[in-house]
Amino acid sequence: MTKKDKTIFSEPCRICGASDWDILYRGPIRLGKFGEYSKADHVVWKCSKCQSGFIARTRLNYELSDYREMVDGCDLPSHFYKLHDKEQADKLKMLGTENIRGKIIADVGCGAGSFLDIIKGLASKTIAVEPTKSFHHELRTKGHVTYSYCENALKE
Ligand SMILES: [Zn+2]
Numbered sequence: 001m002t003k004k005d006k007t008i009f010s011e012p013c014r015i016c017g018a019s020d021w022d023i024l025y026r027g028p029i030r031l032g033k034f035g036e037y038s039k040a041d042h043v044v045w046k047c048s049k050c051q052s053g054f055i056a057r058t059r060l061n062y063e064l065s066d067y068r069e070m071v072d073g074c075d076l077p078s079h080f081y082k083l084h085d086k087e088q089a090d091k092l093k094m095l096g097t098e099n100i101r102g103k104i105i106a107d108v109g110c111g112a113g114s115f116l117d118i119i120k121g122l123a124s125k126t127i128a129v130e131p132t133k134s135f136h137h138e139l140r141t142k143g144h145v146t147y148s149y150c151e152n153a154l155k156e
Contacts, residue, residue, distance in 0.1 A: 011056075014151050018049035029055065031070075062131035063148065072111075077138040080112035088118045097122055108150060113139050120144075127153060 012019045024046035028037035044053050061067060065075035072083055092100075092115075100119050106127035107116050112135045116126040120143065128144035130136070139146040147153040 013047040013050060013052060014054065014149075015052045015154075016047060016050040018047055020048040021045040022048055024053045063133050065132070065134050068132045068134065075132065075134045077112035077135055080135070081114060084111060084114040088114050091115055092118060106150075106153070110139070110144075111135060113142060113144055116144050117142060127156070129153060 013021075022045070023043055025044040027041050028039070029042045029044075030036065031038045042055055044055050046053050068075035072080060074080075100122045102122075102124050104125040104127065105116070105119060105123040106129055107113070108129040110116055110128045110130045111132070113126075113128050113130075116123075116128055116139075120126055126144045128139040128146040129148070129150055130139065130146070131148045133148075136146050136148075145153075145156065
């Protein structure tokens with residue numbers, strides 16, 4: 001990492017407040033649907049204290065339906081389930097039920113909550129972190145504690 005890189009990213013860590021960063025990754029990032037990547041390279045920064053990774057804030061507004069429509073083609077929960085429910089069995093197999101049972105599980109960027117839905121009976125609590133507002137009512141109705149961003153969930 002160059003000195004220039006360090007000065008470009010100077011905001012404090014959104015989790016722990018530290019302001020010393022390393023570069024975790026530099027290159028294209030997924031934009032929208034799986035398999036679609038940015039033309040420009042982006043940097044994923046790693047907090048030197050808590051090891052969390054962040055992409056510097058972009059101009060995309062993740063709260064608006066426009067973003068969800070770009071990602072999945074539609075912002076309705078039912079459309080999200082059609083696209084993503086089938087991926088969940090593989091995720092559960094990879095993680096293993098022993099790593100979920102009795103634990104508090106937060107899914108950051110959970111969409112309409114397909115993964116949280118299948119682990120609800122295993123986890124002691126499920127936390128949905130999803131900026132797309134059009135999914136919040138559905139997530140809360142299913143019993144997931146719902147936040148727009150990680151920083152909103154810090155108290156809990
Ligand atoms: Zn941190």
